[in-house]
Amino acid sequence: MPRIFSLATLIVVWAVAAALAQSRLLPDPLTVGRATLAEIRSGELPFQMACTLGRVIGSFAIAMLLGTIAGYAMGRSKATDRFADSWLIVLINMPALVVIIFAYIWIGLNETAAILAVAINKLPNVVVVVREGARALDPEIDEMAKAFQFTAFKRLRHVVIPQLAPYLAASSRSGLSIVWKIVLVVELIGRPNGVGFVLGSAFSLFDMARILSYAICFILLMLVIESFLVQPLERRANRWRRRPA
DSSP, X not given: OHHHHHHHHHHHHHHHHHHHHOOTTSOOXXXXXXXXXXXXXXXXXXXXXXXXXXXXXXXXXXHHHHHHHHHHHHHHOHHHHHHHHHHHHXXXXXXXXXXXXXXXXXXXXXXXXXXXXXXXXXXXXXXXXXXXXXXXXXXXXXXXXXXXXXXXXXXXXXXXXXXXXXXXXXXXXXXXXXXXXXXXXXHHHHOSSSXXXXXXHHHHTTOHHHHHHHHHHHHHHHHHHIIIIIHHHHHHHHGGGXXXX
């Protein structure tokens, strides 16, 4: 209820501001709603959203997989950490736009370059968080696993992953917001479809109703993913830490 009330208040403020401005640069909610319905009926909005969502999922999955492996290796091995730390610092401080331009120049204006550019921008965030999780692994639990002669797979499943789960969940939650924002930039610069491409086209025409309709729909989609997928997974990942009263 508080979230619904907050969103309703925002819409009312928006409607009042649009009524006072009386400008095509700030369309009212009804105008944006009509534009959104028109885009949905034409099939354009679902298609463009699907293109963007596919890139978000692909780049997010690559970044999480590679970042988890690298972060765990750096957290468990001081030699690996010392060797790769400089690389990590470079990636953290590299502007996202520079990575995108490099990817498009070196690989070409294609899907591979777009997804890799986003994944590389997300990668250092995952590495940093997972590295801290790997450093925080309980050595006593590790010794117990050795005493019971756990296989590598069994140790990974029952010892490592449960302790890393909260860190992976935190990285996923923070990283998802980073990924979809960078995907829009990637599409704006070098893809012929997707929400970012549409926003660029609408910007050139000063079509604020279309810009707001696509922006709001994609934000709502991310809120749904956050509320019904990411947050429940994060709560599940942290459940094992709870202690009985």
